[in-house]
Amino acid sequence: MSIALDQAGIVQFGTSRFLLGHATAFVGESLAAGRSQHAILVVQTSNRPEGKAKARALAEQRHYPLQVRGLRNGVAVDSQRQVESIAGCLIAEEQWPTLEQHFVETARWVVSNTGDSGYHVADDTSLAELPKSFPGKLTKLLYARYRAGRDGLTLLPCELISGNGQVLKETVMKLARLDHADSDFAAWLDERCLWVDTLVDRIVSAAIEPVGAVAEPYALWAIQAKPGLVLPCQHPDVQVVESLFPYELRKLHILNLAHSYLVDQWHHLGLVSRVSFVREAMQEPVLREGLLRLLDEEVLPVLERKLPTLDLKAYRDDTLERFSNPYLDHRLADIAQHHQQKVQRRLQPVSEMARRHGLVTSRLEAAISRAASTVG
CATH class of the missing domain: 1.10.1040.10 (N-(1-d-carboxylethyl)-l-norvaline Dehydrogenase; domain 2)
Incomplete structure (x- = not known):
């Protein structure tokens, strides 16, 4: 199945095996069942050679195997399926203009899983040609979208940080205030973007080379209910809850x-x-x-x-x-x-x-x- 890039309303920061066995897989199953229409543009953000190799494999084949192994309701499960939710994969360091154009013109949701130190900014700035940190890159992309007169986005971070949506919002807004003397941009981030806390739970135990994942049957993506929230996919393991x-x-x-x-x-x-x-x-x-x-x-x-x-x-x-x-x-x-x-x-x-x-x-x-x- 070939998915056009203009179907990629979801921009996913991270190529981790966890995301491949979790959110990316949920979107694939939702698409396959006809419950949603939006695919994923994956963005590789680090300078690690192995990350870039995985990104190039994803960009070339746009699908990958997910092997589900474990117990479910007392029954042993050992099955493999192809996940086909990816419309493309970009390496931020090499393809920033293409990423920025897609983010401005097509994106509706942002999903991320950037590790324990993913929100660490240090001396980074979103004014750099290529910001070093994930929050720096995200702030730069959001500013481009704001300047283009586009509406805000829904951000669904998957980092294992309590209150991850609000922590990411505070981090981005701090960068925005430091880098841009534009109160309207800060208001746009605060009022037009939806920063949503989420909780993820699934053991994704191994990678499949060159790209793929091995995961347990159990999975949960709990998403905090907020006014105006629209999900990027529909899946039994994706649950909107009143409180996380x-x-x-x-x-x-x-x-x-x-x-x-x-x-x-x-x-x-x-x-x-x-x-x-x-x-x-x-x-x-x-x-x-x-x-x-x-x-x-x-x-x-x-x-x-x-x-x-x-x-x-x-x-x-x-x-x-x-x-x-x-x-x-x-x-x-x-x-x-x-x-x-x-x-x-x-x-x-x-x-x-x-x-x-x-x-x-x-x-x-x-x-x-x-x-x-x-x-x-």
């Missing part, structure tokens, strides 16, 4: 908490030499049953008071199934990095909430105590 806070809390205090508790028990029970991966931990009865008891007897009773509108038992089941993925080599040693800080963020707040409600969380408190006593 419950979903962030659920992920942090069930999925992330469970990872850290497994690490605690892995060390405490002396299983480090016998068990390496999360999927192996789920085959150890003492680890699996201990985790299930923790969730059912200590974590869920607390969170149900805080998050009464969410089906926490269903998410618990999804989490355990994801942990049991036979195709995923998720090392417990990797999860164990910065364990003390993770325990403070993931486990301790649940224990504190429990105390406020008069609930007992002895397992949690023991894990918190062990983490606090660990040196290094």
Whole structure:
């Protein structure tokens, strides 16, 4: 299937395997099912040679394989399909004029996933011929669109930053104020562009060369509801929600908490030499049953008071199934990095909430105590 570039109402900053297994794939399935009409122009923004090689492969073939491997509702899934949502791919460093023209004339949505430091600006300026940072490039493109008299855009960042849409907005508006003595541009950014917070959740475990991805069956793209919001695609895993806070809390205090508790028990029970991966931990009865008891007897009773509108038992089941993925080599040693800080963020707040409600969380408190006593 060949898609014309003028169909690419979505401009996607980033060629990461995560985006290929997440937002880009959702758009492809939506297009294939006839639920939407807008394709993607992918933009490669870094100067990494491997990123440019992937971008050139995408520009040439405009499709890629997505392999979905894991468990879904107790059934093993191992399937591959072609994702055909890409109308083109540009390397910002080499094709800026073409990118700017498309951004001004065709774009309606911006999607991004630029890594943990993606919003870092340092001494960058959007007045540069080619700004170094993602916010610098975005500000320059938005200013060109504003100067052309075009309407604003909807921005749907996918970076793992709480309040990512608002953080990106503040970053861009700060650059705009520094670089342009134009209050109308600032008003256009504030009033005509829609900066939307989103939450992403999917393990995209491997790349397929030269371009493609391997992902688990589970996926979520939760998008904060806002007046005037129009989605770029329609997909069961894309959900518009009134507030992202419950979903962030659920992920942090069930999925992330469970990872850290497994690490605690892995060390405490002396299983480090016998068990390496999360999927192996789920085959150890003492680890699996201990985790299930923790969730059912200590974590869920607390969170149900805080998050009464969410089906926490269903998410618990999804989490355990994801942990049991036979195709995923998720090392417990990797999860164990910065364990003390993770325990403070993931486990301790649940224990504190429990105390406020008069609930007992002895397992949690023991894990918190062990983490606090660990040196290094």
